[in-house]
Amino acid sequence: xxxxxxxxxxxxxxxxxxxxxxxxxxxxxxxxxxxxxxxxxxxxxxxxxxxxxxxxxxxxxxxxxxxxxxxxxxxxxxxxxxxxxxxxxxxxxxxxxxxxxxxxxxxxxxxxxxxxxxxxxxxxxxxxxxxxxxxxxxxxxxxxxxxxxxxxxxxxxxxxxxxxxxxxxxxxxxxxxxxxxxxxxxxxxxxxxxxxxxxxxxxxxxxxxxxxxxxxxxxxxxxxxxxxxxxxxxxxxxxxxxxxxxxxxxxxxxxxxxxxxxxxxxxxxxxxxxxxxxxxxxxxxxxxxxxxxxxxxxxxxxxxxxxxxxxxxxxxxxxxxxxxxxxxxxxxxxx
Numbered sequence: 001x002x003x004x005x006x007x008x009x010x011x012x013x014x015x016x017x018x019x020x021x022x023x024x025x026x027x028x029x030x031x032x033x034x035x036x037x038x039x040x041x042x043x044x045x046x047x048x049x050x051x052x053x054x055x056x057x058x059x060x061x062x063x064x065x066x067x068x069x070x071x072x073x074x075x076x077x078x079x080x081x082x083x084x085x086x087x088x089x090x091x092x093x094x095x096x097x098x099x100x101x102x103x104x105x106x107x108x109x110x111x112x113x114x115x116x117x118x119x120x121x122x123x124x125x126x127x128x129x130x131x132x133x134x135x136x137x138x139x140x141x142x143x144x145x146x147x148x149x150x151x152x153x154x155x156x157x158x159x160x161x162x163x164x165x166x167x168x169x170x171x172x173x174x175x176x177x178x179x180x181x182x183x184x185x186x187x188x189x190x191x192x193x194x195x196x197x198x199x200x201x202x203x204x205x206x207x208x209x210x211x212x213x214x215x216x217x218x219x220x221x222x223x224x225x226x227x228x229x230x231x232x233x234x235x236x237x238x239x240x241x242x243x244x245x246x247x248x249x250x251x252x253x254x255x256x257x258x259x260x261x262x263x264x265x266x267x268x269x270x271x272x273x274x275x276x277x278x279x280x281x282x283x284x285x286x287x288x289x290x291x292x293x294x295x296x297x298x299x300x301x302x303x304x305x306x307x308x309x310x311x312x313x314x315x316x317x318x319x320x321x322x323x324x325x326x327x328x329x330x331x332x333x334x335x
Contacts, residue, residue, distance in 0.1 A: 004335045006309065009033035009072045009098070011089065013041055013049050013060065015172045016103055016300060017078035021050035023301040024076060024308070028333045033067030034060045064089065068096040074308050077102035081199040083110045083134070087117050090132060094124045099312050100132045101304050105200035107134025108144070109320050112206035112219070122318035131314040135307060135321055137299035138164060139200035139207070142290075143263050145321040147278045148211035150288055157212050157282040161262040164276050165293060168246045169234030169269040172297055179246040180225060181269045182237035188225040188244045197223045198265055201251040205261050209253045211322050214260050221251040232270035245269045306330045 008029040010021040013036040025031065025047070031054070034046035042062045047054035061067055068075075075098045080086045083106035090107075093100050110118040125132045134140065143162045151157050168176050176182075180192035202219050209216050228245035231238075239245045246268025253261035276290040307327040314324045 005030050006074060006312065006333050006335065007032045007070070007072045008308075009035065009067045009070065009075045010046060010050065011035045011064065011067075011075050011093070012078035013038070013046070014078065015174065016297065017076070018050040019297060019301040020076045020078060020103070020304050021046060022052045023305045025050075025052045025054060027305050027330055029074075029305070029308070031056060031058050032070035032072050033058060035062070035064045035067050036060050037062050064092055065096075068093065068098060072098050073312055074099045074101060076304060076308070077104070079104070081105045083107045083114050083117055087121060090121055091124050094121070094128050094130050094132055097128050097130060099130045101308050101311050102132070102134045103136045103300060103304060104134050105136070105139055106203060107132075108136070108139040108200055109203040109207035109210075110134070110318075113202060118318055126317045129316050131311050131316055132318045133307070133311050133314075133320070133324065135303055137294050137296050137303055138198075138265070139204040140321055141299070141303050142276050142294055143201075143265070144204040144207040144211075146276075147208055148322065149326065150278055150286070151212060151280065154280060154286065155283040157280055159260045159262075159281040160208065160212065161264065161279045162208075162277070163264045163279075164266070165271050165274050166267045166296060167269065167271040167274050168267045169232065170295065171267075173236040175267075175296070176234060176236050176269065179267045180244045181234070181246050182239050183244050185225055185227060185242075185244060188247075192244075192247065193223045193225070197247060198249050198267065201249060201263055201265065204263055205251050205253040207320055207322060209261050212261075214253065214255050216253045216260075217255055217257070219251060219253050221249065223247055223249045226266065226268040228268070228270060234269050237269065239269055246271075302329075303327075305333075309333050
């Protein structure tokens with residue numbers, strides 16, 4: 001290992017964690033450990049599990065303490081969506097003296113919904129002189145950090161709307177199930193609209209509002225099915241005519257009863273115009289569209305990997321993407 005090489009542990013080797021590990025390996029991070037509870041992965045080389053070639057003899061363990069003994073610069077963490085559920089894992093990592101970049105959606109901006117957990121994680125991180133960050137493509141970038149950065153040349157912002165349309169058929173199987181692709185409208189209303197959907201919209205509204213200086217009264221969110229009358233299919237699901245292809249999830253942040261932040265997320269199989277669009281009301285009024293949109297799985301691993309060097313260099317504590325130096329594509333991660 002060279003002195004200018006970042007060392008890393010991959011914590012969680014599901015579809016997203018494996019993709020992160022592969023992207024980080026290709027970017028120059030050297031893995032010194034890996035953690036997963038799946039017995040079929042434990043004991044196998046991390047590259048074998050994640051899908052990349054490496055000569056390093058680093059195997060997966062189900063005991064995080066074993067992996068953290070290697071004293072990594074950063075831990076790529078991808079085990080769950082709930083910040084309260086993963087908080088013990090994050091505390092253990094930070095207490096071992098490692099920085100964390102996590103895909104836990106609620107960690108992207110936990111001060112709105114989980115202020116006590118956020119305060120605890122911030123204290124543990126500061127005490128151990130490390131930085132903890134939650135990020136990804138959404139939440140973490142396209143519906144919060146990106147519009148915040150795009151507002152920089154504006155003299156005033158009165159309101160912002162972010163629209164993200166994704167073809168769920170191009171995404172991993174668990175996500176297609178999470179958005180309800182292939183189920184009936186009745187099943188969607190009973191199970192998806194109440195129990196699943198996209199996690200992180202509230203956090204993105206709160207983060208973006210904070211960046212733009214809006215002191216929100218509240219955040220409201222709605223989920224409705226996108227019904228495909230003609231039918232659609234992906235590699236994993238078949239959507240019969242009249243069944244659900246996915247969802248539309250809209251979150252509003254308001255000030256004095258007026259909506260100032262709107263996030264409109266549409267993820268369904270067969271979406272024919274994927275895009276990410278940011279529209280500002282203000283001086284000047286601005287609209288920016290990313291044609292095709294950022295592919296969620298590819299982009300999440302890229303955001304996590306590209307921001308990692310900035311997290312290592314950031315001020316200790318629990319941080320959001322608004323707090324770290326603006327990242328960019330990193331061809332080769334070096335100190």
